Each structure stands twice: as structure tokens, then as C-alpha cells.
Amino acid sequence: MQDAMEAGLAPRPDHVPADRVRDFDLYNVPGAAEDIQAAYAAIQQSSPDIFWTPRNGGHWVATRGEDILVMQRDHSRFSYQQIVLPPMPEGTPRQIPLEIDPPEHARYRRPLMQALLPSIVSELEENVRQVAIDAAERLRPLGECEFVEDFAKVLPIHVFLELVKIPLDDKAYLLTIAEDSVRGSTAEIRLGAQHAMGAYLLPWIRARRDNPGDDLLSKLVNVDISGERISEAEAISYATLVLFGGLDTVAGMIAFIARFLALNPGHRRQLVERIDDEAFLKNAIEELIRRHGLANTARIITHDFDYKDNRFRAGDRILPANLFVGVDDRITADPLEVDFDREKPVHAAFGNGAHACPGAVLARREIRIFLEEWLKRIPEFRIKPGTQPVLATGMVNGVLRLDLVWP
Template sequence: MQDVMERTLAPRPEHVPAELVRDFDLYDIPGAAEDIQAAYRAIQQASPDIFWTPHNGGHWVATRGEDIVEMQRDYNRFSHQHIVLPPMPDAPRQIPLEMDPPEHARYRRPLMQALLPSIVSELESKVRQVAIDAVERLLPRGECEFVEDFAKVLPIHVFLELVELPLDDKAYLLALAEDSVRGRDAETRGRSQQLMGAYLLPWIRARREMPGNDLLSKLVNVDIGGERISEAEATSYATLVLFGGLDTVAGMIAFIARFLAQNPEQRRQLVERLDDDAFVKNAIEEMVRRHGLANTARVIASDFDYKGVSFRAGDRILPANLFVGVDDRINPDPLVVDFSREKPVHAAFGNGAHACPGAVLARREIRIFLQEWLSRIPDFRIKPGTRPVLATGMVNGVLRLELVWP
């Protein structure tokens, strides 16, 4: 049964003017079945820069890039202490994402050190070989369901190797990740986190007893002030990182594949210039800009006015990062993908203290996907009679994408 907050609309608080109320539900956005980011763009164009919605417990929404970037950076006023909508009051804190500095930095450090550019470079040959094997396996078939057959193969294989967990467990873990980030009700999302914690617990205990050099060992043995974090904290930390590693890169790769399948001109540009590193790098930033996917809410830490809007301590706000990429005040013609755009501006990996520590690895995986797929399958399109299946939520995604090629 769905959470009460999700089945009913929250009453408008006294400090929220009636003219700032809009009907916005991030799990049910008009037009999202065709193009999630364009649907967000339509909301951005039709709404005040900041509005309030009664859905999902009642919360503010910031729609413009300038405000969103400021909110992502200003953790003193826009706290990370609860990032999920609707609120999950009984859920354990997601470490380190639901922490603010300086506490946050101590937990984040081992994750940053494990994903440094130099370490990601060492992984590149393995990532590339996984991509090559996957494409070579699909090539003779002339078709595939891209999400299951490739998008989830590449990043998940790499990530499970980083944490040294069995690749055979992939299907089970992916199903949990799907429920966690796009489950429509708090019960589904909470259950997925409990099941992931239960799955991880034996591995966590083993790595705490005999740590190795893998990423999981580093996460579950974090030292804070001379003491190792508790088993419960270690489970929360590992659960969050695993969900992030299993879902977000796969989602971005699938959005990009969908775009290239539907836009042969841009696809040919990439095919012709795959060896031009600067061009490919800019093209990746432009496609990431156009296809933002992750959402994290914030909690207003104290009473204050912001650009004429009165916030109160405890209010929740969604500064959805994909709004930055589709904001015409920052990126002219934002729905158009232009590989020659001089400086694609986006917040797909966040900003400030909570910027995504896996951004370097994500960009590397996207580049390898483009190089290895397009060099072997340069001409592909969406299978006639099918349509991509898209989903909105705390992390937007592509659930199904059927492709064919000659």
C-alpha cells in the first residue's frame, strides 16, 4: 500500500502563497513517456522560477540553473540531511549523501581516493574489453534490447569488479536498484534498501574482518577520529554506493544510445570523428547536458527569504539538476544537441561538496561505449513497431530500448 503522503495531497502551508502552487509530481510528469527532459523543460517554461507542489509530502521546486547551482553549493541553508521525496522518516541515513560538511568530507574521502583519475585510467583496459566483448556478442544478431544487453552490462561489470562482488548476482542487484531509485512508494524503496543491506551484510563483515584492496573494503573500514565506523554505518554507506554504481551510468548510456538512434546526423558526426578526442569530449558533455537524470532533494535549514520566496526551516525543496541543462538562460536552444556548442553547461554530476565522486569514471565509460559501439555498429535505429520505455523518479531512466542495425 502506498504511503499516505503519496496518496493524498499535502495542505498548503501558511507561508506558501497560493499563486506559487503548481501540480507537479516527479513520478508522473506529462509528456515524460516521449522525452523526460523535454517534459521538465515544459514545466520550467510554464512555471515560476520557484514553486511549491502538494505532491510527495509537499515541497518546493527550483526550476532555473542559477538557483539550482547555488542550492547545490550552499549546504548551510540547503541541507542534504534528507534527499528522497516523499520523505522516508524511518529509513536509515544514506551515508555520506545525507550528511553535510564537515562530517560529510570524512566519509567521502575514501570514495574519492578510490575513483581518482589515475586509478580510473588503470581500469580503462578492463572497461574497454568488457565493452568490446559485449558489442561483438551482439553484432551478428542485428538487434538487441540495449538496456539489458549493453547499458547494464558495461558499468555494472566494472562496478562489481571494483567492489569485488560476484557478477552472477547482477540480476538480483539490478532489480533492487530499480526499485530503490524509481519505486513509486516508500514501501517499495524502503524494502529494496533493506534487501540490499541484507545482501551486503555478510560481505561487509568479511571485509571488516579481513580487508582487501577493493573499494568495498575501503568503504566499510572508514576511520573517523581514530575509530572505525559502525557496522550499521558501513552497511548504509555500501548500500548507497552500490545503488549509485549499478544504475546511474547505465541510465545515461541508454539515454545517449536512444538519442543517437533517433538522430542519424549527429550519430554520423560522431562516427566520422571518433579519433578526435576534443570533439568526442565536448560531444559527451553536450549529450550529458541534454539528458540529466538524477534528482536529490534538500531540507531548508532555517527561516530565510530567497528571491522573494519565504522558506521555513524543515521545508523540502527539489533543485532538479536536469533543469540546469535545459535552461535557455544558460544554454541557448537547450533541447537541441549541438556538438559544436562552445560550453555545454549542466549539473548532471552535481556541484560543490556533494558533486558526484564517480564523474570521472562515468565519463570514461561513456567515451568507451561510443568508441567501441560506433566503430562496430555505426548505423542503428529504434526497432520498428517499438518505442523506448522511459521512467521518471529520483533517478530518471530508460527501462527498455530495442535497437536494430543492418
Template structure:
């Protein structure tokens, strides 16, 4: 792990001293108890936009209005580098996330087509079967470690089937995904990306020689107007998609399960109305709003002023997604989960050209988790004497969650 001296940067001349705030996204006070509440406390205590010396030095936008604007304005806030601290110079870019339009659209299209609502609907029986099998396995025990026994089973089995990779390889792939999204330094993340690329190389070559109907085949044979993407780009693309598919939905399901274990009234509301599709859709949106997950940084593309702040080309900024759901200017009492909230406002899946292509699948998996779990285990809580292990970083997550039920 980097020393604090390596992580921090002296304040550049163009940044006013009053806009400097102590914020380290890998070490947020209070995050061990509630990650999103810890972010909300930062939001209330700091300027709307501030600069932190940690993780190479970068700006942070804390309010929904600004974050949504920055997510949509790729002309000023480029996706050229999306992680903090920055990856070493010369690191292959993460395709298509570290691309801006119009280049980005050509690479993103096959992923969008593969995860269209009609395609995702066809996966429903598979998702439900995986969920039921995982629940029935732990049900008689009256206890489980939820992350290993369920949250890392449902989305990962479904995703590995989508890309047609062996399910037994998850034991190799999951630790790499963990290092990629929550590694506290660039070296850890770079090792994970290289290891994943090494794992994928033979699979990529095989799908380029003999493409199938699976998602991986479509990604590694993207047509760029008569020319296929290079092998290096194909490996980078497959690496990014695998990391996303292996971690983010598992993290969201973990946060939701932890919330329901701690809030029996909310759990009972869901149990009573589990077959009410409109209510369940609204409840899922509210749970997603309250439990923001992924963060992607941006690079300022050119010198310009924004709301009285002078940004300089090359500045990095973190418009953290979860701040939107926590913003009391957009959501009344944002820390409170209200299944009757008229319009939950959040950016859990991003906005603009880079909005998450897997959002439809993620919502479907969350719905199936709630329906199948609550029908079988309507009453559960955190095992007495244990504390959920939460993590912050570029992707927040629940690393351990021990549950018990009658």
C-alpha cells in the same frame, strides 16, 4: 503504491497560492516521449521556484542559477533527507549523501580517492574489454534490447569488479537498484534498502575482518579520526554506493543510445570524428547536458528568505539537476544537441561538496561505449513498431530500448 490522498499535502500557510503548481516527478506529462523535454516544458510554464502538493509537498527550483546556488549552500539547503516522498522516520540515513560538511567529508574521502582520474585510467582496459565483449555478442544478431544487452552490462560489470562482488549476483542486485531509485513510494524504496543491506551484511563483515584492496573494503573501514565506522554505518554506506554504481551510468548510456538512434546526423558526426579526442570530449559533455538524470532533494535548515520567497525550516525542495542543462538562460536552444556548443552548462553530476565522486568514471565509460559501439555498429535505429520505455523519478532512466542495424 500510495493513493493520491496520501501523496498530496494541503498548502502550508507560508506558501502563496500563486506559487502552487501541479508537479509530480513520478508522473510528468510528455515524459514517455522525452523526459528532459517534459521537464523543460514545466520550466517554461511554471514560476522559477514553486511549491507542489505531491509527494508529501515540496518546493521545486527550475532555473540553473538557483539550483547551482542551492547545491553549494548546504548551510541553508541540507542533505539531511534527499528523496521524495520522504522515507519513514527512523530510516537509517544514506551515507555519505545524507550528511552535510564537515561530517560528510570524512566519509566521502575514501570514495574520492578510489575514483581519482589516475585510478580510473587504470580501469580503461577492463572497461573496453567488457564493452567489446558485450557488443560482439549482439553484433551478428542485427538487433538487441540495448538496456539488458549493453547498458546494464558495461557499468555494472565494471562496478562489481571495483567492489569485488560476484558478477552473477547482478540478477539479484539490479531489481533492488531499480526499486531504490525509481520506487514511487517510500515503502518500496525502504524494502529495497533493507534487502540490499541484508545482501551486503556478510560481505561487509568479511571485509571488516580481512580488508582487501577493493573499493568495498575501503568504504566499510572508514577511519573517523582513530575510530572505525560502525557496522550499521558501513552497511548503509555500501548500500548507497552500490545503488549509485548499478544504475546511474546505465541510465545515461541508455538515453544517449536512444538519442543517437533517433538522430542519424549526430550519429554520423560522431562516427566520422570518433578518434578526435577533443571533439569527443565536447560531444560527451553536450550529450550529458541534454540528458540529465539524477535528482536529490534538500531540507531547508532554517527560516530564511530567498529572492522574495519565505522558506521555513523543514520545508523540502527539489533543485532538480536536469533543469540546469535545459535552462534557456544558460544554454541557447537547450533542447537542441550541438556538438560545437562552446560551453555546455549542466549540473548532471551536481555541484559543491556533494558533486558526484564517480563523474570521472562515468565520463570514461560513456566515451568507451561510444568508441567501441560506433566502430562496430555505426548505423542503428529503434526497432520499427516499438517505443522506448522511459521512466521518471529520483533518477530518470530508460527501461527498454530495442535497436536494430543492418
């Protein structure tokens, strides 16, 4: 036990059987440099359905879709009160609204849901599409690009900063902070990113609390809970979490999809040929999302209970990683294969239940616009010879670099 502690590993609790222990580090997954989702699928195939790892403070991992879907919906046993690994230092402000359980959660979530209704997202579409067109047109004559910086991050950050009415000139600074927040391998790095984002947002938050507008930031920082406006500290936490989500996750999904299409010309040509077939494109997008899950959120066990043949104890942490659902061969046949004609692709990329991602409609719209406008202008592209895509694992998996070329 002493050797484990010296190596930075948590000692195995008495209620965890020795045969359930696996050495799994979500910040360093074997094989992830080539294909993150395939690396997770390999863990799924070689491990118990639920196992315990001494890494990142020590926690359980659920690998099968059946269990993950239960854990996403059952907040009474699997609470969202602590969602990151390793856990943040004691006293760290909770991430609003993600680290709040129902029914309190609904009151914080409501303004975000109302701001991202399908009808409102449709109103944004013209602007989103123009950003995609401008970026693709600028890149097309160059014959190459670093896709993450030149396109994948451009689309969501333009859209999101427009929603919150924050200057686009600040995007480079904000993206750097977002990277540390979602893929920082230590609690100190992630906490530093939260503090940096909070410090950046504070003057904007104070201005919107003094003179609210009709933008998303004004709605978030003036949430009314039981007749009282949330505190400034809560407003900072809320705005910080939403900004991180808006800046990083959509960019990550777009980059994963671009990487897949660069490596799979047959699938790319299928999309090019049927890009105007709305039903086909909608299903193809769900299939691409299924294959390229990226978000991870942990849970904390609320009380002692047995789940299947596992003994959970109050305070245990568990990682029901979303992407395991999409690559689960008990749910999807040949899950690592992408089949655009697959009926009703099953995934949990946007979560389920009370905490399902309120930005899912906007994310799907941005992915669709990316495919439509990019493929119409740059239908043939591949990985630049001599380069390798740079992938990263963490609480949100992502693509850090993707060099593409085209005729």
C-alpha cells in the same frame, strides 16, 4: 484542505502563496514517455522559477539553473540530510555519505574519492574497454538487441562489481533491487530495496571488516572517523548507497545517449566520422550529458529565511532537480538541441560543490568507451519498428527498455 488530504496531497502551508502552487509529480511528469528532459523543460517554461507542489509530501521545486547551483553549494541553508521524495519513514538510517553535510561529510567521502581518482580509473580502462568490445561483438551479428539489458547495464555493473569484488553472477538480482531503490514511487518500495541490498551486502561487509583487502568495498566499510571505525550499520548504509549509484546512473546515461543517437542519424554520423578526434569527442560527451540529465536529490531547509521573493521555513523540502540546469534557456541557447560544437556545455548532471559525484570521472570514461567501441562496430542503428522506448521518471530518471536494430 480535507479534499486535498483525502487525495493524498499535502495541504498548502500558510507561508506558501496560492499562486506559487503547481501540480507536479516527479514520478508522473506529463510528456515524459516521449522525452523526459523536454517534459521538464516544458515545466520550466510554464511555471514560476520556484514553486510548491502538494505531491509527494509537499515540497518546493527550483526550476532555474541559477538557483539550483546556489542550492547545490549552500548546505548551510539547503541541507542534504533528507534527499528523497516522498520522505523516508522516521528513523530510517541516513544514506552515507550523501545525507551528511560538510564538514563531517568530507571524512566519509575521502575514501571514495581516493578509490576513483583519474589515475585509478585509467588503470580500469583496459578492463572496461574489453567488456564493451565483448558485448558489442556478441550483439553485432544478431542485428538487434534490447539495449538496456544487453549493453547499457552490462558495462557499469561489470566495472563496479569488479571494483567491490562481488560476484558477477549476482548482477540480475542486484539490478532489480537498484531499480526499486531509485525509481520506486513510494517510500515503502525504496525502503524495502534498501533493506534487501543491506541484507545481501551484510556477509560481504562483515568479511571485509574482518579481513580488509585493497578493493573499494573494503575501503568503504572500514572508514576511520576521528580515530574510530564506522559502525556496521553505517558501513551497510555507505556500501548500499554506493552500490545503487554504481549500478544505475551510468547505465541510465548510456541508454539515454543510445536512444538519442538512434533517433538522430545526423548526430550519430558526426560521431562516427570524428570518433578519433579526442577534443571533439570530449565536448560531444559533455553536450550529450547536458541534454540528458537524470539525477534528482532533494534538500531540506535548515531555518527560516527569504530567498528572492519566496518565504522558506525550517523543515520545508525543496527539489533543485539537476537536469533543469542543462535545459535552461537562460544558460544555454536552444537547450533541447544537441550541438556537438557548442562551446563549454553547462550542466549539473554530477552535482556541484562538496557533494559533486565522486564517480564522475569513471562515468565519463565509460560513456566514451561505449561510444568508441559501439560505433566502430555498429555505426548505423535505429529504434526497432513497432516498438517504443520505455522511459521512467523518479529520483533517478532512466530508460527501462530500448529495442534497437541495425543492418
